[in-house]
Amino acid sequence: MDRERKAPDVVVRRLPLYLRALKVLDHNELPIISSEQLAQMVGTSAGQVRKDLSYFGVFGKQGVGYQTAALRDEFRRILKLDHEIRVGLIGVGNLGAALVRYHQKSPVHRPLQIAALFDSDPKKIGRKFAEVEVFSMEQLPEKITEFQIKLMILAFPATNVQEVVDLCVAKGVKSFLNFVPAPIRIPAGVKLHTSDVTMELQSLAYYT
Amino acid sequence: MDRERKAPDVVVRRLPLYLRALKVLDHNELPIISSEQLAQMVGTSAGQVRKDLSYFGVFGKQGVGYQTAALRDEFRRILKLDHEIRVGLIGVGNLGAALVRYHQKSPVHRPLQIAALFDSDPKKIGRKFAEVEVFSMEQLPEKITEFQIKLMILAFPATNVQEVVDLCVAKGVKSFLNFVPAPIRIPAGVKLHTSDVTMELQSLAYYT
Numbered sequence: 001m002d003r004e005r006k007a008p009d010v011v012v013r014r015l016p017l018y019l020r021a022l023k024v025l026d027h028n029e030l031p032i033i034s035s036e037q038l039a040q041m042v043g044t045s046a047g048q049v050r051k052d053l054s055y056f057g058v059f060g061k062q063g064v065g066y067q068t069a070a071l072r073d074e075f076r077r078i079l080k081l082d083h084e085i086r087v088g089l090i091g092v093g094n095l096g097a098a099l100v101r102y103h104q105k106s107p108v109h110r111p112l113q114i115a116a117l118f119d120s121d122p123k124k125i126g127r128k129f130a131e132v133e134v135f136s137m138e139q140l141p142e143k144i145t146e147f148q149i150k151l152m153i154l155a156f157p158a159t160n161v162q163e164v165v166d167l168c169v170a171k172g173v174k175s176f177l178n179f180v181p182a183p184i185r186i187p188a189g190v191k192l193h194t195s196d197v198t199m200e201l202q203s204l205a206y207y208t
Numbered sequence: 209m210d211r212e213r214k215a216p217d218v219v220v221r222r223l224p225l226y227l228r229a230l231k232v233l234d235h236n237e238l239p240i241i242s243s244e245q246l247a248q249m250v251g252t253s254a255g256q257v258r259k260d261l262s263y264f265g266v267f268g269k270q271g272v273g274y275q276t277a278a279l280r281d282e283f284r285r286i287l288k289l290d291h292e293i294r295v296g297l298i299g300v301g302n303l304g305a306a307l308v309r310y311h312q313k314s315p316v317h318r319p320l321q322i323a324a325l326f327d328s329d330p331k332k333i334g335r336k337f338a339e340v341e342v343f344s345m346e347q348l349p350e351k352i353t354e355f356q357i358k359l360m361i362l363a364f365p366a367t368n369v370q371e372v373v374d375l376c377v378a379k380g381v382k383s384f385l386n387f388v389p390a391p392i393r394i395p396a397g398v399k400l401h402t403s404d405v406t407m408e409l410q411s412l413a414y415y416t
Contacts, residue, residue: 016410080413087409094309098302099405106389106406112413150416151409175412177405181314191415193408197307197385198314200401201295201359202224204383205288205320207399208358 007055009191014052015079017042022072034065076111086115088149088173089132090140090164091156095179097129099155104130115147119156140164144171151175158182165192215263217399222260223287225250230280242273284319294323296357296381297340298348298372299364303387305337307363312338323355327364348372352379359383366390373400 021041025033035046035053042049053059053066056078060066076082089096100114117134119125124134135143143149152173154161161180168176175191178184181199186192229249233241243254243261250257261267261274264286268274284290297304308322325342327333332342343351351357360381362369369390376384383399386392394400 012414013407013411015414016404016407019410020407078414079410080416081410085413085416094302094306098306101302103405103409112406112409151412153409175415177408177412191412193412195403195405195408196224197311197403198320199221199224199228200385200403201311201320201361202227202287202289203221204359204385204399204401205293206220206223206286207383208288208293 007052011052011055014042014044015075018049018052019072019075019079019081022068022075025068027069027072030068032065033068033071035060038066081111083111085112085151086147086149087112087151087153088116088118088144088147089114089153089155090118090137091154092117092119092121092124092129092134093155093157096153096155099153099179100129100132104132112151114153115149116143118143137164141167141171144168144173149173151177154178154180156180215260219260219263222250222252223283226257226260227280227283227287227289230276230283233276235277235280238276240273241276241279243268246274289319291319293320293359294355294357295320295359295361296324296326296352296355296376297322297361297363298326298345299362300325300327300329300332300337300342301363301365304361304363307361307387308337308340312340320359322361323357324351326351345372349375349379352376352381357381359385362386362388364388 018038021038035049039046039049050060058071058074089100092100096117100117103114114132117129117132118137118140119134120137125136127134150173152168154165154176158180161182161184165176165184165186169187169190176186176193178192178194179196181196184192226246229246243257247254247257258268266279266282297308300308304325308325311320311322322340325337325340326345326348327342328345333344335342358381360376362373362384366388369388369392373384373392373394377395377398384394384401386400386402389404389406392400
């Protein structure tokens with residue numbers, strides 16, 4: 001377990017790619033997969049596949065490869081997708097609503113359950129988006145505890161973000177997917193990925 | 209120019225962070241900035257800042273630093289944000305509509321102009337989202353040429369994505385921001401960033 005924790009973020013970000021590749025394979029047709037085959041499916045090298053897997057104590061058989069179904073289950077276990085993880089989302093505006101609908105429609109969403117939505121707009125409270133209820137910001141602490149939310153999506157305008165994040169962390173949220181274009185501080189042991197469309201477009205401008 | 213092209217993607221992705229940091233600074237209050245100060249603002253090291261800048265032939269004065277305003281302009285130039293870049297978006301569903309509205313409201317969007325939207329739904333064609341008109345998929349080739357679109361956002365369901373991308377490339381699109389969860393092949397000299405919320409959540413599950 002301690003050993004797993006040492007995997008760099010860039011490796012962790014590749015794990016869902018491996019998992020997706022292994023899920024689309026027919027395990028009866030292809031019971032064994034080589035690191036070369038897996039590498040080709042995710043657009044990396046065989047050496048990188050072997051190195052990435054070694055972080056988690058997973059090693060293929062020399063000259064043979066990995067058992068396809070077992071490797072898929074191993075990735076699920078490493079990513080903790082072998083059990084349900086409760087997700088919350090704050091800010092049910094255009095983007096937030098699109099994210100909920102998109103995620104709940106996705107066939108791979110199941111272990112990641114969006115359990116509760118939060119918004120400060122009284123008109124939205126009590127409404128449902130893709131069958132998930134919207135609660136008030138005042139209910140945030142109690143609902144995080146009630147639903148055991150471990151992962152929070154931040155999709156609200158950039159006011160008092162830090163205060164909201166601090167509150168979530170205090171109530172046990174372990175990771176954040178952030179769409180708020182503002183600097184956010186998080187303590188050690190908590191993870192935050194920021195997704196910023198404007199910045200994505202700015203870096204793509206370089207290649208035009 | 210050839211020299212700039214050698215910068216790895218990971219460096220190019222950091223450039224908007226530097227630019228954002230330099231834009232919020234008061235250049236009269238802080239006419240010179242050290243690599244240490246800039247590093248702290250974007251959450252990296254001074255050595256990384258100097259190395260990143262060296263890819264573009266930008267060097268600070270030993271023991272002094274960089275001229276703040278000049279460095280900001282330099283980043284704008286490197287990212288090609290010193291002139292207007294026309295952006296298109298295909299697929300005005302929940303996510304696509306949210307992206308247009310979010311981007312057009314963003315104060316930093318100006319050089320990146322979403323010039324045209326495309327959708328296959330006849331009910332959407334001719335409508336406007338955030339003042340940008342929706343055209344049919346049949347009009348895609350002519351409109352890419354007419355608006356000189358260099359950057360395309362892909363936000364439509366995963367049918368015939370490859371065909372659409374090939375068409376865009378043939379008409380001169382140089383980079384793609386992709387929200388379609390499907391493998392896409394692009395030729396050398398064209399850039400594609402994929403943003404996949406489900407995969408982001410899956411990798412964040414690791415940290416819960």
